[in-house]
Amino acid sequence: xxxNPALLDALLVVLALTLLPAAWRGATGxxxxxxxxxADHAFFVxxxxxxxxxxxxxxxxxxxxxxxxxxxxxxxxxxxxxxISRSRR
Amino acid sequence: MNxxxxxxxxxxxxxxxxxxxxxxxxxxxxxxxxxxxxxxAATTKSGTLGVCLVLLGVLVLEPTWAHAVILLVAIALQLVxxxxxGFALGRAAFRSDAPMPAGTAYDELxxxxxxxxxxxxxxxxxxxxxxxx
Numbered sequence: 033x034x035x036n037p038a039l040l041d042a043l044l045v046v047l048a049l050t051l052l053p054a055a056w057r058g059a060t061g062x063x064x065x066x067x068x069x070x071a072d073h074a075f076f077v078x079x080x081x082x083x084x085x086x087x088x089x090x091x092x093x094x095x096x097x098x099x100x101x102x103x104x105x106x107x108x109x110x111x112x113x114x115x116i117s118r119s120r121r
Numbered sequence: 122m123n124x125x126x127x128x129x130x131x132x133x134x135x136x137x138x139x140x141x142x143x144x145x146x147x148x149x150x151x152x153x154x155x156x157x158x159x160x161x162a163a164t165t166k167s168g169t170l171g172v173c174l175v176l177l178g179v180l181v182l183e184p185t186w187a188h189a190v191i192l193l194v195a196i197a198l199q200l201v202x203x204x205x206x207g208f209a210l211g212r213a214a215f216r217s218d219a220p221m222p223a224g225t226a227y228d229e230l231x232x233x234x235x236x237x238x239x240x241x242x243x244x245x246x247x248x249x250x251x252x253x254x
Contacts, residue, residue: 034126034129034130034133034182035130035133035182035183036130036134039134039137039138040137043137043138043141046141046144046145047141047144049148050144050145050147050148052148053148053149053151053152054148054151056152057151057152057160061157062157062220063157063214063217063219063220064217065157065161065210065213065214065217065219066157066160066219068210068213069151069157069160069161069164069210070151072164072165072168072206072207072210073147073148073151073164073168076144076147076164076168076169076171076172076203077144079172079195079199080140080141080144080171080172080175083175083176083179083192084137084175084179086179087179087182087183092183092187092188095179095188095191095192095195096191098176098191098192098195099191099194099195099198102172102195102198102199102202102203103198103202105202105203105206106198106202106203106205106206109206109207109209109210110205110206110209112210112213113206113209113210113212113213114213115213116210116213116214116216116217117212117213117216117217118217
């Protein structure tokens with residue numbers, strides 16, 4: 033077995049901890065753009081967490097989720113951008 | 122464990138650690154930077170490369186053709202879409218008058234946006250005026 037489970041667990045914990053600044057920025061961001069940026073970062077972390085979980089649990093079906101999440105993340109970023117700039121485009 | 126497997130394991134885990142390290146850098150930037158544009162730069166740049174490195178690490182540690190197709194498609198999509206999403210967010214932040222960094226000396230785009238905004242408002246107000254005549 034060439035995968036080190038302990039290292040993967042540690043990386044997953046670190047990724048979970050990087051969600052805290054994103055949540056803080058989303059709750060207290062001075063502008064609406066800051067809240068959207070926090071959401072964007074949370075989505076990147078989600079994609080990485082799914083990939084690491086597939087490796088950790090040996091269930092490679094959920095790698096499909098990574099592809100879908102990439103597209104949904106792009107759509108969410110563009111939608112949030114439209115929302116922030118309101119009708120001004 | 123022969124040498125090839127050892128190198129494979131080392132490269133894969135290094136890619137994973139580097140990718141997660143970039144996420145940590147993005148989180149620090151999200152906390153420490155003083156304006157929306159710098160935070161956006163930190164998040165988008167290290168988020169894009171971090172996701173790509175993590176996916177590459179998974180691919181190196183579990184190299185089958187099925188995973189290679191899925192992960193390479195995901196990496197290509199991430200490299201194409203994440204910067205575009207970040208650009209859209211930055212443009213929206215500027216259009217919603219997010220404050221510029223303290224040291225900004227020139228802001229020529231702001232005047233352009235203001236002029237464009239004023240001209241569209243004139244265009245909207247001209248229609249009811251014409252109807253009144």
